[in-house]
Amino acid sequence: MRSLLASGSLCLLLLACSAGTEVEAPDAEGAYAATTLTAVDATETIDVLADGGSLILTLHGNGTTTGRLFAPGAGEDGEDLDEDLAGTWSQTGEQVTFSQAADTFIRDATWTVDAVSLSTTYNSGNATVNAVLARQ
Numbered sequence: 001m002r003s004l005l006a007s008g009s010l011c012l013l014l015l016a017c018s019a020g021t022e023v024e025a026p027d028a029e030g031a032y033a034a035t036t037l038t039a040v041d042a043t044e045t046i047d048v049l050a051d052g053g054s055l056i057l058t059l060h061g062n063g064t065t066t067g068r069l070f071a072p073g074a075g076e077d078g079e080d081l082d083e084d085l086a087g088t089w090s091q092t093g094e095q096v097t098f099s100q101a102a103d104t105f106i107r108d109a110t111w112t113v114d115a116v117s118l119s120t121t122y123n124s125g126n127a128t129v130n131a132v133l134a135r136q
Contacts, residue, residue, distance in 0.1 A: 025094040028113040031058045032133035035117075039074075041127040048074070057106075057118075057133060059089050059096075069104055105129045 034055035037048040048055075048071045057067035067085035075081040087100030087107070096111040096118060109122035109129070118133040 025091070026113055026115050028089070028091045028096045028118065029059050029061050031136040032056070032118050033136055034131060035134045036119075036130060036132040037071075038130045039127050040130070046074075048072075055106075055131065055133065057085055063088050063090065065089050065098060065100065069102070069106065105131075 034049060037053060037055055039046045039048065051072050053069075053071040053074070055067070055069050057065060059065055065085055065087045069081065069083045069085060071081040073080060081104075083102035083104055085098075085100055085102055085104075085106065087098055087102070089096060089098050091113065094112050094114070096113050098107045098111075100107045105120075105122045105124065108124070109120040109131075111118050111120045116135050118135075120129070120131050122129045122131075
């Protein structure tokens, strides 16, 4: 790899690839499941998946969503948070947004799609949620 970098071949290759060619963002349509779901505040980090939680989400081709967010003990007064993620989604470039009745970080965050995942880092002011959903 070092010899390739030193030879300048990589530079020519990169220039040839980038000259007038724009890479199109992958279509976000598909099924996803969380591989990372953490909430971080000033005093602790909560790993929702390690605590038995889950986040599954399907983005349908007609612009609708189905899915479920389950987070043990994360609801009001310490009860379990269990939300239906029915709603809609839209995509602009690599950015994906959601509109859902469920009042969760999912609808408030801007998500980024790539070939294998949807991800976000959402800061609510007093906590930061990190989520990575792998394409199934």
